Amino acid sequence: MKARLRSLSDMLATGLAMLSTFLVVAPLVAIFVYLVYKGASSINLAFFTQPPKPVGESGGGMANAIVGSGVLLAVGSLIGIPIGIAGGIFLAEYGRGTRLAQAIRFTADVLNGVPSIVMGIAAYSLVVVPQKHFSALSGGVALGIMMIPTVCRTSEEMLLMVPKAVREAALGLGVPNWRSVVSITLRTASPGIITGCMLAFARVAGETAPLIFTAFGNVGWSVNLNEPIAALPLQIYVYAISPYDEWHRLAWAGALVLIVLIVLAVALVRYVTSRGVLKGAS
Amino acid sequence: MGVGIEVSNLNAWYGANHTLQDINLKIPANHATALIGPSGCGKSTFVRCLNRMHETNPVARVTGSVRMGDLDIYEDANPVEIRRRVGMVFQRPNPFPTMSIYDNVAAGLKLNGFSNRRVLDEIVEKSLRNSALWDEVKDDLKKKSGASLSGGQQQRLCIARALAVDPEVLLMDEPASALDPVSTSKIEDLIFQLKAQYTIVIVTHNMQQAARVAEHTGFFLNGRLVEFDSTHKIFTNPSDKRTEDYITGRFG
Numbered sequence: 001m002k003a004r005l006r007s008l009s010d011m012l013a014t015g016l017a018m019l020s021t022f023l024v025v026a027p028l029v030a031i032f033v034y035l036v037y038k039g040a041s042s043i044n045l046a047f048f049t050q051p052p053k054p055v056g057e058s059g060g061g062m063a064n065a066i067v068g069s070g071v072l073l074a075v076g077s078l079i080g081i082p083i084g085i086a087g088g089i090f091l092a093e094y095g096r097g098t099r100l101a102q103a104i105r106f107t108a109d110v111l112n113g114v115p116s117i118v119m120g121i122a123a124y125s126l127v128v129v130p131q132k133h134f135s136a137l138s139g140g141v142a143l144g145i146m147m148i149p150t151v152c153r154t155s156e157e158m159l160l161m162v163p164k165a166v167r168e169a170a171l172g173l174g175v176p177n178w179r180s181v182v183s184i185t186l187r188t189a190s191p192g193i194i195t196g197c198m199l200a201f202a203r204v205a206g207e208t209a210p211l212i213f214t215a216f217g218n219v220g221w222s223v224n225l226n227e228p229i230a231a232l233p234l235q236i237y238v239y240a241i242s243p244y245d246e247w248h249r250l251a252w253a254g255a256l257v258l259i260v261l262i263v264l265a266v267a268l269v270r271y272v273t274s275r276g277v278l279k280g281a282s
Numbered sequence: 283m284g285v286g287i288e289v290s291n292l293n294a295w296y297g298a299n300h301t302l303q304d305i306n307l308k309i310p311a312n313h314a315t316a317l318i319g320p321s322g323c324g325k326s327t328f329v330r331c332l333n334r335m336h337e338t339n340p341v342a343r344v345t346g347s348v349r350m351g352d353l354d355i356y357e358d359a360n361p362v363e364i365r366r367r368v369g370m371v372f373q374r375p376n377p378f379p380t381m382s383i384y385d386n387v388a389a390g391l392k393l394n395g396f397s398n399r400r401v402l403d404e405i406v407e408k409s410l411r412n413s414a415l416w417d418e419v420k421d422d423l424k425k426k427s428g429a430s431l432s433g434g435q436q437q438r439l440c441i442a443r444a445l446a447v448d449p450e451v452l453l454m455d456e457p458a459s460a461l462d463p464v465s466t467s468k469i470e471d472l473i474f475q476l477k478a479q480y481t482i483v484i485v486t487h488n489m490q491q492a493a494r495v496a497e498h499t500g501f502f503l504n505g506r507l508v509e510f511d512s513t514h515k516i517f518t519n520p521s522d523k524r525t526e527d528y529i530t531g532r533f534g
Contacts, residue, residue, distance in 0.1 A: 097340075163376070165374055165376035166378060168372065169377075169378065169443075170378075170393070171335065171365065172333065172335060172369070172370040173365065173366070173369075173393070173443065173444070173447055174363065174365035174366030174390065174447060175362070175390065175393040176362050179394075180393070183393055184378060184389075184393075188378070188380050190380075
């Protein structure tokens with residue numbers, strides 16, 4: 001009787017776990033299916049090779065916005081990832097227990113919760129106002145600032161997870177502390193740190209608000225850092241609030257492409273960084 | 283070749299905790315010296331003072347002197363230099379998890395900027411032979427991670443890694459306590475061979491192990507060195523009542 005009860009409660013727990021998994025995955029699948037349903041029909045070669053056509057002309061694509069998003073994310077990553085990782089190293093390895101570290105940790109957490117449009121304003125006053133015009137650079141700065149807290153805090157967590165025994169092994173060999181941090185601790189923690197960077201990357205890739213008055217958007221081709229640049233989320237926003245059915249369809253297609261590109265970018269980074277890692281490593 | 287170590291008036295603290303009190307002893311060159319005593323008696327802290335690992339803990343403090351040959355390790359050199367000359371093997375095997383077997387052994391040299399491939403190859407092979415691991419891993423040197431080996435193999439890998447930087451002294455902090463009997467006896471055989479070239483200090487909980495591998499044994503209790511003598515004397519005719527009580531199993 002008791003055994004029956006136990007196997008019943010075991011089945012119940014398994015069932016609940018499966019239900020929760022379903023609840024987590026279902027919205028994601030639903031969104032993706034809906035995007036494919038609404039957007040797939042508008043995706044063709046022109047979508048990836050042409051900039052938008054003026055109102056009234058049919059056809060055209062988002063090629064400039066795809067490239068623009070790539071440029072903005074590259075600038076953002078170049079700013080956000082090194083600063084974030086450096087901050088994480090400081091928090092985990094050098095500042096442990098200090099006032100400064102507590103202040104940085106607190107600031108990073110607050111920064112993480114700041115609405116993204118505020119980041120846009122910050123980049124606006126830091127870059128756009130002195131430059132006196134909108135630019136890809138300012139958009140990249142806004143995205144970069146947004147990436148810093150996520151990268152910083154996940155890097156710290158991952159570095160702290162490296163066992164003390166591994167650090168001691170390096171120090172015990174007569175390796176200087178800085179070298180041990182760079183070549184042993186950072187390297188051991190790198191899979192987790194890369195995950196943190198990818199999370200931050202994926203999060204800012206879909207941001208629209210911080211780009212509205214920084215990157216500004218551009219209906220034509222531009223990869224110049226000093227000029228306004230198109231971006232997928234901006235383009236989707238503009239098309240989605242327009243009164244034209246064709247533009248609505250293009251907005252759906254843009255959203256679908258954005259999601260697929262983010263997934264591909266994350267998968268590519270994971271593939272590249274997992275090569276060279278030896279089998280059997282725990 | 284190994285060098286002798288002379289410790290005088292060594293005191294060590296963790297915060298307010300006075301973990302080592304007035305330790306004086308001479309560890310002879312090219313011999314194995316065992317340190318025994320109950321848990322928390324200070325023997326691990328003691329070996330960590332011999333390669334200045336103790337001070338990596340921010341609340342730790344040391345006074346007194348440790349001389350290695352002609353060198354006062356607290357006066358004449360920085361900790362990084364000392365740790366190159368005094369190798370350490372820890373209680374739990376701790377290979378670098380992201381590195382191959384080869385890179386684990388070469389780590390101490392590579393991370394200090396040494397990059398001559400041919401010489402590295404030679405040193406890696408020699409170190410793995412000295413730690414009796416070569417035959418088991420020679421075909422997977424660069425293919426397998428150090429973490430993929432068995433516990434006993436990992437510990438011998440850690441010994442090879444310590445030997446590769448060519449130290450004069452090898453400190454072993456309970457090197458076999460996490461290992462099975464077969465691996466333990468391999469480590470003990472190894473200690474026997476290694477003392478021809480290195481001065482070995484081994485912390486152990488296992489008194490038979492101390493008796494098997496070491497010529498000299500020190501007994502620690504509550505942060506003090508109670509007795510230091512030849513292993514034979516300690517185990518057959520100790521001068522201190524507390525040593526006798528410990529080795530006959532009356533406490534600890």
